[in-house]
Amino acid sequence: MITKIDNADVNNTHERAITAGPSIDALLREKGIVPTRQRIEIAQVLLEKHQHLSADQLQARLAKGAGFVPSRATVYNTLRLFADHGLIREVVVDPQRVFFDSNIGPHHHYFDVEHSELYDIPADSLQVTGLPPLPPGLVCEDIEVIVRIRRH
């Protein structure tokens, strides 16, 4: 069962009011992130629902909002900060296609190479078998699968 995740809907800004400032503020503090206005704005857009956004997509959504348009580098650095603190998850499809995932629960991804979109694969619906022995002294911390898909 695959859940379609909205990646590129830049028209849907009315939902932003649903995630009120104080709760985002508390969430950032809980993760050890100082809640500046800019960080709160970025977190509100990304965390409004389960979605995968690139820094460019997120910047475009901010631009359609209340006229708050930080540079792409600022957006990217803020997203990296969020990922480093476990607020969101970074999904690196390849060096040119990095997405930030508001779903931090364990799961895998389908990546539509034609439309550059990610879809969640529930963790329990995919199993990796036949993993070769790990180097001595190491344990498996996580397995993250990206299945690249396209129309045939």
Ligand SMILES: [Zn+2]
């Ligand atoms: Zn995901």
